[in-house]
Amino acid sequence: MYCSKCGAKHDINSRFCPSCGAPINNPTSADFNQNDLRHDVTSDKSAKTEALRAYIGKNADYYINKWQIETGEVKKDSWNWAAFFLGFFWLGYRKMYSVLFALVAVFLVTDVILYALDIDGSLINSGIGMGTSVFLGLMGNYLYYLQAEKSIVKNSHQDIYLKDKIATDGGRSILGVFLAIFMIIVYIVISAFILDPVFATPEVEVIEFGYSEMDGEIDDPSSEFQPYDEIFFSFYFSSLEGGPYKVVIEKLEGTESLYDQWEDEVPPDWPGVVASMYAPEEEGDYIMKIIQDNEVVAKGEFSVE
Known part of the structure; x- marks a missing residue:
């Protein structure tokens, strides 16, 4: 049963509300059988x-x-x-x-x-x-x-x-x-x-590789090169904002091992970069990572045969 004044629950035989102390008029079995409550x-x-x-x-x-x-x-x-x-x-x-x-x-x-x-x-x-x-x-x-x-x-x-x-x-x-x-x-x-x-993991752009470039785009795309070939690569910053960045090249030999790295910088309004490097003299599979503000913002794989 519930108090009509404060709404607190109480036993049907209680005379006073245990919460607010208000007097309680409990219905009896006879009361429930009255016509007005039928x-x-x-x-x-x-x-x-x-x-x-x-x-x-x-x-x-x-x-x-x-x-x-x-x-x-x-x-x-x-x-x-x-x-x-x-x-x-x-x-x-x-x-x-x-x-x-x-x-x-x-x-x-x-x-x-x-x-x-x-x-x-x-x-x-x-x-x-x-x-x-x-x-x-x-x-x-x-x-x-x-x-x-x-x-x-x-x-x-x-x-x-x-x-x-x-x-x-x-x-x-x-x-x-x-x-x-x-x-x-x-x-x-x-x-x-x-x-x-x-x-969500940060979005990582894909680096494109090729033998040449034209108007800021890779013209002859490829991911396979000979030792000492000139490799052109391009990428976009995930934030589309330039500035200082680091290039890291790792050789894949079961695990990634550092092969080379260098730092570079472009104007802040550059959304991406087109550049070139010479292929490693050692044959194998390589991965290039672009790091900006201590996060990898672009990466791509190439091989030297």
Whole structure:
């Protein structure tokens, strides 16, 4: 039972509210049987079923049949097409906010893990989305029953049910649908604009190699050279802003070992560089890295045969 003044929960036999001290006029069994409360409280053998109907409101027969209340044991798995197709919106519509928040949290935690492991999550998220739809389609009715049961327990005492309060807790909510839309938007914003920039690896441009250049572009592209060939290479800075940078060449021999390095600089308004060098005298595979502000902003591989 709840205090009419402060809303605190109290025992049905309490004379004063344990929270605010206000006197309590507790209804007795006789009170509940009075005609003026007949439509608010019921205590016959079908009282719980009627309480469930009060909680559900519209489409009560549908859920009562799905739960198979008459068997005495609630059916846990039964299909709900609305829950399958509408998902989060159905949860909001039926005021199942705790399940809604829990599923959004699952999606966010999954995104954090995928971003941290640098895994493309498009297929995984699609799978989780479909799995969520199937889960709600199959178990949504039972989850709804558990929520209705919670409300009924809160608003009953000794098989006496306050149907008006139960009906207020349950029913449908258009605002709940808007809450679901809001939660989806929050998830998208957090995932796309917070998690993605935090975990995303810096973009690395590709270095192009060739035998010649024309008008700032590689004219005769190739990644295979002879010792002492003149190698032309070009790249863009990931920020499209020049300045000082370092060129590092490593030889690939199972592991990367430093072969050569030097520093260079271009005007800040240069978005990229076209330059040349001579091929190493040693045959093998090489990787060139362009480092700016202690980060690799471009890299590419070539070989000497």
